[in-house]
Structure formats: structure tokens, C-alpha cells
Amino acid sequence: MRVLIVGAGLSGLSTAMFLGLHGVESLVVERHATTSLHPKARGQFPHTMEALRLAGVDQRVADASPPDFQFRIIVAGTAAGPVHSEILVDDGGPDLSDFSSAGWANASQERVEPILAERAVHLGATVRFSTELVEFTQDQDGVVALLRDLATGEEETVRVDYMVGADGHRSPIREALGIGVAGRGVLGTGVGAIFEADLSSVLPRNALVYLKNPELPGAGGVLVSTDEPGRYALGVGTGEYDEDRWVEMIRVAAGVPGLDVRLLEVSGNSDTQHWVADSFSSGRVHLVGDAVRVMPPTGAFGGNTAIMDGFSLAWKLAMVIKGEAGPELLDSHTPERRPYSEYIAEQQYTFYVHRMAPELDDGTLMPPADPTSMLFFGYRHVSDAVVLEPGDEGELLEPEPTGRPGSRAPHVVLPDGSSTIELFGRGFVVLTGSAHWVVKAREVGLTAHLLEGEAWAKAYGVTEAGAVLVRPDFFVAWRTPDAEGDLRGALRHVLKLRE
Template structure:
């Protein structure tokens, strides 16, 4: 077995799926009996839809979205009002066509995970539920893990080249590695209930209401619709509540005193936290998703970033496993994903304070950033797997696409109506307007795309005689403005072969 993935949530299943896309087998184990039965994270941004398109499931995800895409995000005393703030009311999200050719989707985690699991299996992954990791050890050659069948208690020992910890915010794997976390800590503790009721008169099909109401525990909570019409979830401050109290709280949250309520499930307590792991890797073990980043659920970046974690890690694992890259390439997992994770976590904390807990504003909040130019497409991966140019100070963010190494490759519409982004994802790719670089790329076994016109060159900061080396994760590894430059040296540098 090449890779053992522990955890079948968004990040673990995405990692397995993208490993399969790169031709690497994996085993995914999950201690729960099924994928998530709760809506949890909802919505897929265009940058996520791009990678789902690469995996061949973007349409499946779009089709799994509720038929009414319009989403309402408000702060209110109850679903029936009064409304204090309309945060977001839109049909398809902001227009990001200048950054991407992909669209939006509004699929919940409970529908998303089975799609990811199905595609991972199609690409060669084995996915086993009711199976937990008991312990693991690692050495220079790989990882030895003991797995247990939750139902029978039967144990087996497996050997893998690498272990991916996608085992959630408590992450026994992270704890076993002795990796600490840094952040603002626990912000609050809550419990949630899933219930059936008719809220059509006060709540649209797709809605999330941040509740500010002194009659609720902690004077607030969150009420959210699910994919099933007539099914909702309410989260409030932690406490011991019997069924009658839950019904009372749901009626308060809805603003309908005589609402007919049927409780379906009540969950245990969970913390709202803010922290980022101090390292994302240790030897042959690499962490993704909630195992490395926990933040308030205010912004919808958690689920999207979990999918992207798997996308960004998988190509590195695959190239190292296949001997196409040096093991040092995996050392860049922390260097590239941790700064971005810290940035995203701070953004979601800002949203949390603004929407839910203004009393926590101590003057240290990060300024809210534009999602398109910063959080989706404007962050950079600055590490030893990128050939930075002279004078580059390694900034994490850039408001406008530049094409410089370490940044996301700009989206440029090609003559056939497709995007330059659709040329990437399977391996390193060279973009150029010169046959000179096509020959050079071919000699190195690289795919080169000979592009016409000046639009692409301008967007990527080169001339038509220049060349741009793009990594499998759509990020620029190197560029040269003209016919001069060491493409082979840049490739070896990016693959950590020198």
C-alpha cells in the first residue's frame, strides 16, 4: 500500500481521490459507519470547483446542490425576525469570471462526502468504514499501522509508505506526533439538534441565521437549513437540555411559538475553536483538514480548504512515491499550507466576532479581505519548491494576478473558449509562445502548450518568446521573460532534486 489515509471526511477523501488521479493507490479508514449524516460545511467556491472539475466530479457536485441556489445569511433575533443584518443574499455568489472559468455549487458535506468516496474508489482507492487506527510507528522505509474493526474488535497490521492524518480537530495522530497548536483557543462550547418542522413561512430553502436572542443559552445560536426540505439544525450554547427544552428553543429560534417540532437527533457538545497546527508534517506522516486547522464556522472556508488540502498534498506525495521528485518536496507541505491556514483562520475569526461575538473585539482583528483576490486566488505558496525571482520578498498575498513564481497561474481565456487553468493538474506544464521552449520542454518529458497572441504572455508577466513552468496545483514554479533561462534547473529545483 502506498498511502494510508485516516479519516473519511472532506480532506481525507479528497486526498485519496487526487492520489488516485495521479495513479497512486491508497487505503482510507474511517471509524464511523458512514460518511457524515449532518449537513456541516456547505458550498463550493470556484477554486474548489476547478479541482473537482479536474477530478471529473464537478457536475456531480453541482447536481447535488439544492435546486434553489439562492442563499441567505443573516443576523436576526429569530428566523421570523427581527433582522439585524443581511450579510449575504445572492443567487450564485460574486462574479469571479475574471479569475476562473469554474462556477459555484452549494452542496452540503453530507452529500459531498459520498461523491468524493465514490470517485476515490473509481480511481483505485479502498475506503473502509467502521475501522479505526489503534497505533502507528514510522521508520525510514514507511509507516506500520494497527487497524481495528470497530464492530468485531479484530485487529490487523498494515504497512504503507506514507500516512495522511485526516482524523479531525482532536487528531490522535497529531497528538501522537507531539505537534502543538497555536491560536486563540476555545471560543465557546455548544450542542446541536436536528429537527423536522415547517419553516417555509420564515426561512428560505437555503439559509443560515446567526441568532442574537437573550432567551437562548448564551444569548445566541445558529439555525440552518439542510438538503432535505423540512429538516433543520439548531446550535446553541452547551448545556443539558431535555426534549421539551429543545422544542422550546427551536420555537424561539424560529420565532413561531406554536411551531410543530419533531426532534430527530441531538448531538454531544463541541467546541468552537481557533488554532493552527505548528507543523503539518512529521517524517512520513502528513496532516490535512481539521487535523491542522480549526476555526469558527463563519465564512464557509473550512470545507473548501479541506478539499484543497488534499489536492495540494496529493500531487507531492504521488511524485515522491513514483520517484519523480525528491523527498524534500514533502517538506514544503508545512511551508506552503501553514501560512495560508493562519490567514484563513484569522479571517474566519474576524467574521465570527463581527457576526456572533462583538464583545471579543480587542483591536486585534484582521481586516476582512476580498474573497476573490485574496482568499480564493490571491494567496501564494512560497517555499523551496518555487524559484523566486530577485527582489521577491515572499509576500503571502497579491491583490491582482501577476504570474510571478509562487502565485496561482492566472486564468486567461483561450481561443477555443477554455481557460489556461484547464491545461494544468496532471503534471508540470510549460506555457510559451515559442517553439524553442516546446523543444526544451519535450526533452525533459514535460507537456508544453504553444499559445498564440499576447494576452496570455501579458497576464503571466513574460513575452511571447518567454516560458512559464506551472506545477500540478496550478501554481507558478518559475518563469523567464524571453528565450533565455534554465528550464531544467528550475524543474529540478521545484522537484527538490537539487
């Protein structure tokens, strides 16, 4: 096995699945006996669905979403009202058809993780539950990890080329590597309960209510429906609450005095935090998901970004392992994922303050970005793994697709109704309108797509005689406006191939 992945959450399973797609087997170890039993992250944005489509699981994830996609997010005194503001009345997500041919899904983490695990195994990964990483060391040639089977107590040492730390917000791996974190820190501490009750008269089946209510600890909380009809979760400020107090708080949150409540589970303290790791890599160990970035859940980016971390890292790891790229390609993991992580974490903090803690608004909040463009498709990967053009000042965001290197390849509808995005993902590809570049692409072992018309060229900022080199993660690596240009040199630069 060439790669050890620690943690079978969304980020670890995504990494394993995309590694498999690129032909690299991995071993995933997870200390729990199963994937998550809690719904936690809900919702897949179109950029995540594009990646899941590439892996062949988008439809399964869509099918795992509640049938009536509607999801309502409100700020209210109780579920029964008064409603202070409506944040989202979702009838399938905003129309992003200018940016993507993929849709939205609304599946919960509890349902998505088994789908990713099954696909990862199908593509060659081994997933071992009840197995933990005890300790590891690394040297120039690889990583040696001590694993323990929690059912039998047996220990085993494995040696791998690379290790991926997908071990969640506490990330013992990040700690062991001595990588620090920076951010706004702990924003609050809360406890939660899962319960069953008939709230149909006050709450549509899929809903999230940010509660503002002086009768609740901390004068607020969050009430959210789960995939199980009649089952809900309530989160409130930290404290020691007995069953009677929970029932009382649930009745207050629902706004239904005397509500019949069946308490199923009460969870311990958990912090709402905001931080991003100083580095996402150290030597042969790379970090993904909550191990490198924790933010308030207000915005639903935690799960989406965890999946996209795996998508972003896997092709690089695979190409390095297969000898198709130099190991320095992996140096781009931090510069590509960290600035976006900081940006997303800051955005979610803004949502958090607006929805739950207006008293924290000290005038330094980042203004909310246009969700239809910047958050999903308008962020750039500015690193040495693209060939930036003269005059490019390395902006992290662009409101409209430009096709310049470092940006997401624009979505253009092709004559057969498919999207340019569907041409990408398995390896580097060239888009062109000219036979000249098809030949040049073949010379360097790449697939070229010969496109008709000028729409694609306009969107990508070239002429039909030009060419665009697109990475497996749908980001533009290099482009040339016409028949001039050094495709081979660009590829060698991006892949860190020595002469």
C-alpha cells in the same frame, strides 16, 4: 499499498481521490460505518470547483446542490425578524469570471463525501469503513500501522511508505506526533438539535440565521436549513436541555409561538475553536484538514480548505512515490499550507466576531479580505518548491494575479473559450508562445502548450518568447520573460532531484 490515509472526511477522501488521479493507490480507513450523516460544511468555492473539475466530479457536486442556489445569511432576533443585518443574499455567488472559469456549488458535506469516496475508489483507492487506526510507528523507510476492524475486532498490521492524518480536529495522529497547536483556543461551547417544522412562512429554504436573542442560552445561536425540506438545525450555548426546552428554544429561534416541532436528534457539546498546528508534517506522516486547522464555521472555509489540502498534498506524494521527485519536495507541505491556514483561520475569526460575538472585538481583528480575490485565488505558496524571483519578498497575498512564481497561475480565456487553468493538473506543464520552449520542454519530458497572442503572456508577466512552468496544483513554479533561462535547472530545483 503505498499510502495509508486515516479518516474518510473531506480531507482524507480528497487526498485519496487526487492520489488516484496521479496514479497512486491508497488505503483509506474510517472508524465510522459510513461517510458523514450530517450536512456540516456546505458550499464549494470556485477554486475548490476547479480542483473537483480536474478529478471529474465538479458536475456531480453541482448537481448535488439544492436546485435553487439561493442562500441567505442574516443576523436577526429570530427567523421571523427583526433582521439586524444581511450578510449574504446569494444568487449563485459573486462573479469571479476574471479569476476562474469554474462556478460555485452549494452541496453539503453529507452529499459531497460519497461522491469523493466513489471517485477515489474508481481511481484505485480502497476505502474501509468501521476500521480504525489503533497505533503507528515510523522509521526512515516507512510507517507501520495497526488497524482494527470494529465490526469483527480483528487487527491487522500494514506497512506503507507514507501515512496521511486526515483524522479530524482531535487528531490522535497529531497528538501522537507531539505536534502542538497555536491560536485563540476555545471560543465557545454549544449543543445542537436537528428538527422538522414548517418554517416556510419565515425562512427561505436555504438560509442561515445568526440569532441575537436574550431568551436563548448565551443570548444567541445559529439556525440553519438542511438539504431536506422542512428540516433544520439549531445550535445554542451549552447546557442540559430536555425535549420541552428544545421545543421552546426552537420556537423562540423561529419567532413562531406554538410552532409544531418534531425533534429528531440532539448532539452533545462541541467547541468552537481557533487554532493551527505548529507543523503539518513529521517524518513520513503528513496532516490535512481539521487535523491541522480548526476555525469557527463562519465563512465556510473548513470544508473547502480540507479538500484543497488533499489537492495540494497529493501530487507531491505521488511524484515522490513514483520517483519523479525527491522526498524533500514534501518538506514544502508545511510552508505552503500553514501560512494560508493561519490567514484563513484569522479571517473566519473576524467573521465570527462580527456576526456572533462583537464583545470580542478588542481592536486586534484582521480586516476582512476581499473575498473575490485574495481568499480564493490571491494566496501564494512561498516555499522551496518554487523558484522565487529576485526581489520577491515572499508576500502571502496578492490582490491581482501577477504570474510570478509561488502565485496561482492566472486564468486567461483561450481562443476556444476554455481557460489556461484547464491546461494544468496532471503534471508539470510549460506555457509558451515560442517553438524554442516547446523543444526545451520536450527535452525534459514535459508537455508544452504553445499559445497564440499576447494576452496570456501579459497575464503571466512574460513575453511571447518566454515560458512559464506550472505545477500540477495550478501554481507557477518558474518563469522566464524571454528565450533565456534554465528550465531543466528550475524543474530539478522544484522537484528536489539530485544530479
